[in-house]
Amino acid sequence: MADSINKLRVSITKRYGGKTVLDRFPLEIRGGEFVTFLGPSGCGKSTALGIIAGLVPPTEGEIWLDDQRIDDLPPEKRGFGMVFQNYALFPHLTVFDNVAFGLSLQHRPAEEIKERVTTMLGLVRLAGYEDRFPGQLSGGQQQRVAIARALVLHPRLMLFDEPLSNLDAKLRVEMRAEIKQLHSRLKLTSIYVTHDQAEALSLSDRIVVLREGVLMQVGTPQEIHDRPANVFVADFMGFRNFFDVKLGQANGGQIDVSAKSGTYRTRAAEGLTIGQDAVLAIRPDDVKIGGGDGSNKLRGKVELVEYLGREIEAAVMTEGQGRVWLRTPEKIALGDAIDLTLPADKLVLLRKE
Amino acid sequence: MTRGRTWQLVIYVFLLGFIVNLAGIVSHVVVSSFAKRWFGKPLPPAFTTDWFTYAWTNFELGQVLLITLFIALAVVFIALVIGFPAAYILARRNFRVKPILMLLYFLPLLIPQMTYGIPLATTLYKFGVGGTVPGVILAVLVPMVPLAVFILLPFFEQISLNLEWSAQMLGATRMQIFRRVLLPLMVPGILTAGLLVLVNTISNFELAFLMAGGGSQTLVVALYYNVFAGGVRPVYSIDAMAVIYMVMVMSVLLVALRFVRPTQMVFRLDQPRR
Amino acid sequence: MARARTDERSELDLVAILCLAPSLLYVICMFVYPFLYGVYASLQPVKGPAWSLKNYISFFTDAYQYKTIVTTFELALPNSIAVVLLGLFFAYNMRRGIWAERTITTILVLPISLGVVFLSEGILGFYGTNGWLNQMLLGAGLIHEPLELTHNFIGVILSLFMQNFPFCFLMLLGYISGIDPSLESSARMLGAGPWTIFRRVMLPLIAPGLVIAFALVFVMSFAVFPSAVMVGQPAGSTRSISIAAYQQAFEQYDMSYASAIAVIMGLCQLLALIVIVLVRKRMTIATTMGVGKR
Numbered sequence: 001m002a003d004s005i006n007k008l009r010v011s012i013t014k015r016y017g018g019k020t021v022l023d024r025f026p027l028e029i030r031g032g033e034f035v036t037f038l039g040p041s042g043c044g045k046s047t048a049l050g051i052i053a054g055l056v057p058p059t060e061g062e063i064w065l066d067d068q069r070i071d072d073l074p075p076e077k078r079g080f081g082m083v084f085q086n087y088a089l090f091p092h093l094t095v096f097d098n099v100a101f102g103l104s105l106q107h108r109p110a111e112e113i114k115e116r117v118t119t120m121l122g123l124v125r126l127a128g129y130e131d132r133f134p135g136q137l138s139g140g141q142q143q144r145v146a147i148a149r150a151l152v153l154h155p156r157l158m159l160f161d162e163p164l165s166n167l168d169a170k171l172r173v174e175m176r177a178e179i180k181q182l183h184s185r186l187k188l189t190s191i192y193v194t195h196d197q198a199e200a201l202s203l204s205d206r207i208v209v210l211r212e213g214v215l216m217q218v219g220t221p222q223e224i225h226d227r228p229a230n231v232f233v234a235d236f237m238g239f240r241n242f243f244d245v246k247l248g249q250a251n252g253g254q255i256d257v258s259a260k261s262g263t264y265r266t267r268a269a270e271g272l273t274i275g276q277d278a279v280l281a282i283r284p285d286d287v288k289i290g291g292g293d294g295s296n297k298l299r300g301k302v303e304l305v306e307y308l309g310r311e312i313e314a315a316v317m318t319e320g321q322g323r324v325w326l327r328t329p330e331k332i333a334l335g336d337a338i339d340l341t342l343p344a345d346k347l348v349l350l351r352k353e
Numbered sequence: 354m355t356r357g358r359t360w361q362l363v364i365y366v367f368l369l370g371f372i373v374n375l376a377g378i379v380s381h382v383v384v385s386s387f388a389k390r391w392f393g394k395p396l397p398p399a400f401t402t403d404w405f406t407y408a409w410t411n412f413e414l415g416q417v418l419l420i421t422l423f424i425a426l427a428v429v430f431i432a433l434v435i436g437f438p439a440a441y442i443l444a445r446r447n448f449r450v451k452p453i454l455m456l457l458y459f460l461p462l463l464i465p466q467m468t469y470g471i472p473l474a475t476t477l478y479k480f481g482v483g484g485t486v487p488g489v490i491l492a493v494l495v496p497m498v499p500l501a502v503f504i505l506l507p508f509f510e511q512i513s514l515n516l517e518w519s520a521q522m523l524g525a526t527r528m529q530i531f532r533r534v535l536l537p538l539m540v541p542g543i544l545t546a547g548l549l550v551l552v553n554t555i556s557n558f559e560l561a562f563l564m565a566g567g568g569s570q571t572l573v574v575a576l577y578y579n580v581f582a583g584g585v586r587p588v589y590s591i592d593a594m595a596v597i598y599m600v601m602v603m604s605v606l607l608v609a610l611r612f613v614r615p616t617q618m619v620f621r622l623d624q625p626r627r
Numbered sequence: 628m629a630r631a632r633t634d635e636r637s638e639l640d641l642v643a644i645l646c647l648a649p650s651l652l653y654v655i656c657m658f659v660y661p662f663l664y665g666v667y668a669s670l671q672p673v674k675g676p677a678w679s680l681k682n683y684i685s686f687f688t689d690a691y692q693y694k695t696i697v698t699t700f701e702l703a704l705p706n707s708i709a710v711v712l713l714g715l716f717f718a719y720n721m722r723r724g725i726w727a728e729r730t731i732t733t734i735l736v737l738p739i740s741l742g743v744v745f746l747s748e749g750i751l752g753f754y755g756t757n758g759w760l761n762q763m764l765l766g767a768g769l770i771h772e773p774l775e776l777t778h779n780f781i782g783v784i785l786s787l788f789m790q791n792f793p794f795c796f797l798m799l800l801g802y803i804s805g806i807d808p809s810l811e812s813s814a815r816m817l818g819a820g821p822w823t824i825f826r827r828v829m830l831p832l833i834a835p836g837l838v839i840a841f842a843l844v845f846v847m848s849f850a851v852f853p854s855a856v857m858v859g860q861p862a863g864s865t866r867s868i869s870i871a872a873y874q875q876a877f878e879q880y881d882m883s884y885a886s887a888i889a890v891i892m893g894l895c896q897l898l899a900l901i902v903i904v905l906v907r908k909r910m911t912i913a914t915t916m917g918v919g920k921r
Contacts, residue, residue: 075521088515092537102523291485378749393757438646461658465850467869471889472665495657556742562749577744615732616801
């Protein structure tokens with residue numbers, strides 16, 4: 001259906017005045033892949049998307065589509081589809097005319113336009129809305145029109161610039177599912193930009209984490225989630241507990257590290273040597289209450305409790321290790337004395353920066 | 354709070370007074386134009402429309418009206434055509450000399466027309482267009498081009514850049530974006546700018562006056578000359594001419610007010626956009 | 628990339644230059660150049676050597692001429708002060724919206740649109756010795772002889788007022804309405820009364836707008852021409868500097884002298900602007916000092 005590509009290869013740098021917004025950003029995407037650029041605001045992800053789209057010129061670098069170099073090609077000739085955060089629907093045109101816009105520029109015959117537009121509107125579940133104007137639609141509906149408008153042209157590559165940021169939480173979840181469905185059906189190569197890690201995890205084949213223009217980690221959602229490569233990614237993906245440790249003896253696949261509160265056993269990580277300073281991290285959800293097998297234990301008092309419905313997120317002031325965050329379905333209360341265990345296989349060892 | 358109420362009353366009384374004043378001034382002209390003869394009484398003893406015919410023939414109103422209309426439309430057209438792209442760039446881009454450019458565009462609006470009108474007239478006379486219709490057009494354009502630019506600018510700023518980018522991603526060339534996205538969305542802006550330039554051109558006095566020659570007087574200028582000619586022209590005929598002028602201005606104003614709020618017709622001081 | 632980065636210094640590419648060129652060139656050729664030419668011409672007096680200040684000397688040694696500066700000042704200054712103060716009073720009290728605001732502002736746009744010539748003609752009729760105002764006052768027994776309100780200084784003041792007040796009022800109304808209303812609310816919650824709010828919260832915020840309004844009105848009034856002729860005494864008490872310039876240009880055909888007078892007029896306006904800016908700077912210092920006080 002859509003023209004497919006084999007590979008998109010990118011290496012771009014962007015500077016605004018003295019500020020480097022993207023530093024030799026490298027990327028390789030295979031045809032049919034769904035890649036997400038993830039990071040906080042200002043990290044350069046939207047700029048990277050803009051450069052790939054052709055709307056922003058790179059300061060240095062190259063963009064290769066299969067075996068064609070396209071950085072000199074203007075955006076209207078690249079054949080990419082793009083969906084913007086604020087939908088950018090033409091307010092003076094109906095839904096039908098909006099979706100038909102690209103096709104009418106190509107001077108397609110009227111019947112073909114009508115057929116393709118109607119099919120596409122059906123695909124995004126907006127059949128019957130042809131004669132409405134964008135101002136009469138809700139946010140979610142507008143976004144679906146924007147997606148339809150881009151898709152109807154069978155683009156080689158789809159670019160999404162934080163498309164769900166303007167929607168409320170419930171709608172965001174629904175639209176996420178729709179985008180996922182569309183991708184499975186159409187197998188369109190897509191680049192998606194967001195700061196929301198839940199979106200990134202659920203939609204992507206691969207995630208690219210960016211910070212201030214620098215690549216922090218590239219990997220599958222599982223890799224990013226379970227094995228963050230550094231403190232920044234870990235922090236971004238929800239690891240709330242970080243301990244400074246010194247590396248000790250390695251023992252098979254495991255390693256002992258010493259922290260202020262004692263020694264912990266954890267999985268070994270690559271590239272770290274004995275005596276080196278490192279950071280030990282664990283998610284609040286992985287912290288266990290209770291004794292366990294005796295090692296990796298902490299003791300403390302609950303000093304903050306946040307009720308989250310199914311679970312409680314609590315801050316425990318421990319002896320020797322400061323505040324530890326914990327998420328549990330158990331009903332603990334402010335002031336409780338509590339034992340914590342940090343399971344070795346859930347602890348992650350990270351380079352100290 | 355009675356104190357507040359008193360102030361409110363004072364304000365309304367004064368405003369009422371001002372408006373009554375204005376009404377008095379305007380209606381005096383109107384009544385006079387329809388008076389057969391009128392001297393020292395509240396209302397003229399008899400009415401007639403003869404003065405309009407008198408004015409039409411004696412003041413060559415037909416020709417004057419044509420000239421005024423031609424000049425006004427020419428000014429509106431040129432001001433919009435050259436002001437439109439400039440306003441677009443100023444709205445979309447930021448560059449180092451932008452503040453200087455904005456000041457440059459603002460100067461003809463800030464400095465009174467009489468001050469730069471005399472040197473302008475001198476220059477235009479030197480180039481041989483003094484006293485001609487093209488000369489008047491050229492002169493009146495000087496403040497009108499910046500006016501068009503400053504009216505169009507905020508309308509451009511309201512059109513999100515994303516709209517242009519979407520069109521580009523969908524394959525539109527610059528020309529296509531202009532024709533199919535920018536132009537339709539700028540219609541209110543163009544209308545507003547066009548109407549305000551029109552009103553300002555018709556009522557422009559100083560520049561039109563300095564550049565006027567025998568066959569290039571606009572309605573206002575002709576009005577002035579005839580008042581000045583003093584006792585030679587009966588005041589009723591002059592007032593008839595004034596009434597024709599007033600009708601012209603007010604019709605354009607009425608149309609303009611459909612699209613523009615009164616506060617927008619006046620200089621907008623530097624303040625955050627509403 | 629939801630919208631273009633406006634902090635980015637984009638270059639002036641060819642498209643930008645092409646778009647700006649026509650209007651920019653127009654302003655430069657038809658405004659800047661004539662201005663400069665006017666200055667040049669003023670220094671080439673008709674009866675004298677090239678590049679001399681003869682015109683300027685003639686102006687300042689001829690009482691008939693240099694008095695016009697004083698006259699124009701007498702016309703412009705009180706008028707501007709009155710217009711701005713009244714405009715402020717009304718705009719401030721109407722800042723929260725008024726009954727029939729749309730109607731009132733529409734009516735006020737009329738004098739601005741109709742222009743000076745029409746208004747002056749109307750003033751001649753309405754305020755004339757046989758006009759309605761005098762008739763009313765005579766009829767009511769308030770006066771015994773008609774008031775001389777036209778063809779004199781008062782006539783011009785009236786005309787200037789009728790033009791400038793609506794303009795100034797609308798400008799200030801727009802400006803004051805743009806001030807965040809929650810500032811006033813918080814002041815009230817803190818216990819400030821209406822006069823205190825005006826003096827210590829609103830006035831400092833309105834001050835820049837006031838200064839600009841005053842500058843604009845003054846500069847405009849200083850160039851008074853048609854009213855000075857139509858409802859004033861162009862040969863006497865209301866001989867403004869623009870009349871002097873005009874007469875040199877179109878009655879004496881001495882373009883050089885006329886340009887000199889125009890330059891002098893421009894310099895007076897510039898001087899006034901500088902003074903206003905300096906006063907404003909002092910005002911800012913004063914208010915920030917007052918506000919910072921503990």
